[in-house]
Amino acid sequence: MIRLENIEKVYRTDTVETLAINGINLHVQKGEFLSIMGPSGCGKSTLLNIMGLLDEPSKGQIRIDNQDISRYSDKQMANFRNEKLGFIFQSYHLINDLQVLDNVELPLLYRNSSAQSRRKLAAAALEKVGLSNRVKHFPTQLSGGQRQRVAIARAIVGEPQIILADEPTGNLDSAMGNEIMDILINLNKNEGTTIVMVTHDENMAHKTDRLVRLFDGSQVQ
Amino acid sequence: MIAMLKNYFKIAIAVLKRRKFFTFISLFGISFTLMVITVAAAFINKLINEEYPDFKRERSLYVTMMEMRNTKEGWLNRSDVSYYFLDQYVSKLKSLEKMAISTGAEASNAFVNNKKLVIEYKYTNADYWNVLEYDFIEGKPYGPQEIANASMVAVISEETRDDYFGPNTSAVGKYISADNINYRVIGVVKNVSKTLYNFAGDMYIPYTVSKQDWNEVALLGNCNAILMARSAEDVPTLKREFETMMAKVKPLDKEFDKVYSHADSFFESLTRRSPAGDGENDGANTVVRLLIGLLFLFLLLPTINLVSINITRILERSSEIGVRKAFGASSSTLVYQFVIENLILTILGGILGLLLSILALYFINSANLISNMHLSLSPIVIGYSLLACLLFGLISGVYPAWRMSRLNVVSALKAQ
Numbered sequence: 001m002i003r004l005e006n007i008e009k010v011y012r013t014d015t016v017e018t019l020a021i022n023g024i025n026l027h028v029q030k031g032e033f034l035s036i037m038g039p040s041g042c043g044k045s046t047l048l049n050i051m052g053l054l055d056e057p058s059k060g061q062i063r064i065d066n067q068d069i070s071r072y073s074d075k076q077m078a079n080f081r082n083e084k085l086g087f088i089f090q091s092y093h094l095i096n097d098l099q100v101l102d103n104v105e106l107p108l109l110y111r112n113s114s115a116q117s118r119r120k121l122a123a124a125a126l127e128k129v130g131l132s133n134r135v136k137h138f139p140t141q142l143s144g145g146q147r148q149r150v151a152i153a154r155a156i157v158g159e160p161q162i163i164l165a166d167e168p169t170g171n172l173d174s175a176m177g178n179e180i181m182d183i184l185i186n187l188n189k190n191e192g193t194t195i196v197m198v199t200h201d202e203n204m205a206h207k208t209d210r211l212v213r214l215f216d217g218s219q220v221q
Numbered sequence: 222m223i224a225m226l227k228n229y230f231k232i233a234i235a236v237l238k239r240r241k242f243f244t245f246i247s248l249f250g251i252s253f254t255l256m257v258i259t260v261a262a263a264f265i266n267k268l269i270n271e272e273y274p275d276f277k278r279e280r281s282l283y284v285t286m287m288e289m290r291n292t293k294e295g296w297l298n299r300s301d302v303s304y305y306f307l308d309q310y311v312s313k314l315k316s317l318e319k320m321a322i323s324t325g326a327e328a329s330n331a332f333v334n335n336k337k338l339v340i341e342y343k344y345t346n347a348d349y350w351n352v353l354e355y356d357f358i359e360g361k362p363y364g365p366q367e368i369a370n371a372s373m374v375a376v377i378s379e380e381t382r383d384d385y386f387g388p389n390t391s392a393v394g395k396y397i398s399a400d401n402i403n404y405r406v407i408g409v410v411k412n413v414s415k416t417l418y419n420f421a422g423d424m425y426i427p428y429t430v431s432k433q434d435w436n437e438v439a440l441l442g443n444c445n446a447i448l449m450a451r452s453a454e455d456v457p458t459l460k461r462e463f464e465t466m467m468a469k470v471k472p473l474d475k476e477f478d479k480v481y482s483h484a485d486s487f488f489e490s491l492t493r494r495s496p497a498g499d500g501e502n503d504g505a506n507t508v509v510r511l512l513i514g515l516l517f518l519f520l521l522l523p524t525i526n527l528v529s530i531n532i533t534r535i536l537e538r539s540s541e542i543g544v545r546k547a548f549g550a551s552s553s554t555l556v557y558q559f560v561i562e563n564l565i566l567t568i569l570g571g572i573l574g575l576l577l578s579i580l581a582l583y584f585i586n587s588a589n590l591i592s593n594m595h596l597s598l599s600p601i602v603i604g605y606s607l608l609a610c611l612l613f614g615l616i617s618g619v620y621p622a623w624r625m626s627r628l629n630v631v632s633a634l635k636a637q
């Protein structure tokens with residue numbers, strides 16, 4: 001599903017060159033739930049961002065769903081992200097000025113779909129994460145766990161084949177973290193969604209199909 | 222498309238509500254600027270487009286200035302034109318059908334119930350009433366007969382009648398005393414805006430009544446004239462005839478070697494008397510350029526203000542920008558969103574500005590700053606104001622929007 005070949009990422013400032021990722025080769029199977037672990041600053045978020053086309057590698061090739069992304073224009077890239085990818089972030093990144101339902105609808109706004117079908121899909125996604133009764137709330141009126149569930153609903157509303165989650169349980173206590181993990185595992189088992197998750201938490205990582213460890217930008221396991 | 226607009230609208234309103242102080246500053250800047258521009262436009266519109274009683278501008282040329290120069294020493298003498306010049310030179314032009322002659326207004330004192338009333342009077346010829354179409358509330362103007370007889374008659378304005386004889390009383394046949402001279406009122410006309418100072422006056426009197434020696438040989442004097450051609454097509458010919466005639470006019474005084482006078486269009490006659498114009502140049506282009514420049518300068522400040530506020534806001538909203546990009550917004554979609562948001566803000570400011578303008582005009586009108594000038598918002602003025610607003614919204618939105626769309630998604634999402 002996702003194939004990374006010889007990926008390298010160098011951050012350059014005027015004086016320093018930092019090698020964030022160094023020659024990573026990784027193949028994520030379709031329907032796989034993969035977790036990436038490693039200490040802070042080992043490059044795991046950078047790797048996830050590169051998989052999500054949010055960041056460009058300095059070297060190497062990515063293929064997602066057998067398509068070479070490297071030559072895509074900004075517009076094509078945007079469309080590709082919209083259709084194939086869903087993102088979940090550690091700090092949720094909901095838009096506080098919009099109600100829950102509008103937040104979940106967001107990815108559908110960048111597609112051609114009617115208002116009615118958007119409402120329906122967004123409501124269905126909220127149902128899946130158990131938040132049907134919070135549709136008209138604003139994000140600031142919700143708990144951390146609830147916010148992350150809204151973020152998951154937003155990530156799945158467009159039925160993407162791949163979900164990229166950057167420490168989705170990082171800001172939550174273990175009970176809420178487990179709830180979120182259950183939702184993700186269900187999604188992976190029942191809908192066949194490919195999930196790549198970056199985490200700090202060994203327990204969470206062991207619930208996934210495969211674990212990749214990074215250290216100083218290189219894969220160690 | 223509509224869903225997107227609705228979403229942007231929600232966001233825009235929410236953002237405006239969230240930062241009330243910024244919103245206030247922006248809206249105040251926009252609406253205040255627009256108000257000043259609108260009031261100025263209403264005033265200029267009044268100056269240029271107000272017609273009563275001068276309805277035949279397309280057939281008319283205006284002679285309002287005589288200038289004599291000593292080109293060697295570099296000094297000059299400038300004033301209205303003399304009756305002699307109009308009578309001996311201008312009246313002989315072939316394409317001229319009629320000529321209205323009037324003097325500049327002079328003040329005289331009248332007393333009503335021991336209270337002093339200043340009456341500004343003008344001397345006119347008989348054709349003045351044929352060229353200009355004053356609206357007579359009662360009575361009629363004087364004609365060639367009264368001119369020939371030097372009759373002590375007067376046409377007064379509605380305002381003068383109300384002040385002197387009392388509101389809505391009939392004045393025709395009664396006597397009005399100005400500087401201790403009695404005139405019999407033969408007509409009352411509707412008020413003329415003071416901005417049209419060639420036509421505005423409290424009282425009009427046959428010029429033959431004056432003790433002034435009208436036949437004194439001179440070029441400089443105290444008269445203005447409106448030359449009326451037979452038709453609008455004849456106006457250029459009349460203008461040419463005037464210029465040909467002027468080429469032969471020599472300064473009467475040996476001190477001067479050049480003499481200028483022109484038959485101008487109404488607008489040129491205004492700009493020629495402004496500091497931008499002189500005997501040689503009508504100044505119309507300079508005035509137009511100056512106005513556009515002023516408008517530009519005036520719009521520049523709030524634009525810079527809004528641009529900087531918008532750029533500050535981008536940083537606050539980096540998370541939103543990152544999320545939108547991650548979920549499928551392209552850079553151009555983001556530019557579009559932000560420009561629309563900014564337009565919503567400026568249009569809100571525009572509507573507020575128009576309301577403020579209505580208020581400002583109401584106060585200007587009721588304060589009667591310039592006598593009998595009633596400013597109003599014509600559809601043209603409103604149209605131009607909204608257009609200015611739209612342009613303003615686009616200009617102040619595009620650059621910040623472009624900056625925003627360039628924001629790196631990764632750092633945008635890290636910001637929170």
